[in-house]
């Protein structure tokens with residue numbers, strides 16, 4: 001048989017890689033080329049991602065602009081909130097598919113994806129539906145010295161076409177944290193998910209359509225940052241603002257990209273977060289809480305603790321407790337309910353974290369737990385696994401204690417006084433989150449308020465009220481999102497003044 005007569009398969013064979021496409025103007029579309037997405041659990045192929053080029057990004061921005069000028073732009077707040085709640089319901093109904101998408105891309109334990117990522121995605125839509133339904137704006141009855149009177153009131157309008165750029169650590173949670181308020185406020189959106197986690201955003205596009213969101217309101221383009229979809233989007237003259245979560249250096253590149261056209265930005269960036277443990281703390285609760293804040297999601301949460309300052313009188317006890325907690329973590333397959341800890345997101349990220357394991361030792365650290373790459377067997381050794389690690393013997397002068405590592409690692413450092421603890425915690429260019437562990441609540445309030453961060457927890461960590469302000473200072477970001485703070489970014493008020 002000559003090759004010309006062989007029938008080509010009309011459907012992909014079961015072994016063909018899954019295709020992860022861009023979503024533009026209500027349709028899934030191909031990219032300019034494909035790149036492989038690998039499973040960090042064992043290095044196997046998850047699927048092939050269609051990278052968007054300039055043309056696809058142009059089309060996505062044009063679709064978002066057209067949708068803003070279409071029926072979506074005239075929809076009432078009541079209709080929009082109804083739609084947001086319907087989206088949350090479809091997320092709940094398709095939760096297990098989303099869990100599978102998130103786990104396939106990140107390797108995180110299924111229980112974590114179900115209880116944190118996917119549950120919060122639905123909650124984000126419901127919470128911002130409540131926020132926008134209750135939102136009001138200032139009005140003033142103005143009296144002038146000459147006796148004239150006027151009514152001043154403001155109306156909110158959407159910011160316009162918003163670029164939403166998100167990282168890989170909590171892909172669906174962080175995407176919906178921005179998408180929900182952007183939609184609640186009436187914007188249209190072009191999303192650029194991380195190249196490491198394309199799947200849940202692509203599935204969400206399908207869910208939004210299923211819930212009845214008009215075509216073009218949300219578009220998803222895949223690809224990388226510089227020289228790819230991320231840069232094409234942020235440099236695009238058709239976008240009205242950028243909301244971004246990711247590394248501080250990327251935030252800086254995006255600021256430069258939007259500077260010529262002076263677009264507003266909302267940035268949730270990196271952290272090098274401190275915890276402070278006073279000797280009067282409930283030490284069992286502190287150790288359990290610190291283990292969670294150091295190791296949740298394999299240390300890949302922007303809020304995770306990487307510096308732990310411990311009052312000298314209890315240093316040895318807390319260090320021993322934390323080392324014990326580190327040894328109890330179970331690295332393993334995501335579907336195993338006993339697994340507490342997944343792999344890092346990729347081999348490239350593991351290489352970065354591993355370089356800090358070496359650097360810590362070169363800087364004089366004593367390794368209290370972990371410190372290397374584990375051998376797990378069971379087909380897992382092609383994955384990007386790393387040991388949960390603790391160091392003593394470092395101080396704030398060391399790079400390991402100053403630079404964000406974004407892995408399951410922490411340096412334990414003693415202190416003697418409250419003033420010293422606050423000074424050490426605040427001695428950083430970042431300023432995202434802090435935790436204070438103490439049984440003296442007066443001290444708890446006092447210390448928490450002096451932390452130079454956006455979020456300061458006392459005797460807990462990552463306990464969130466979605467109405468409260470979320471963001472960072474210094475290298476950790478610009479602006480706050482959450483509740484009405486989000487509406488302030490995603491809307492432009494127009495003040496109307498009427499002489500009476």
Ligand code: NAD
Nearest residue numbers: 167168193194224225226230231246247250268269270302
């Ligand atoms: P990253 O900055 O490398 O990438 C984030 C996103 O930006 C990705 O989609 C990427 O493709 C895109 N991007 C990269 N370069 C770009 C460019 N020049 N122009 C436009 N887009 C570009 O971050 P990451 O490695 O994916 O995520 C980890 C980082 O995110 C850590 O620093 C972490 O602290 C931070 N983070 C912060 C928060 C927060 O709320 N403050 C939350 C989660 C993660």
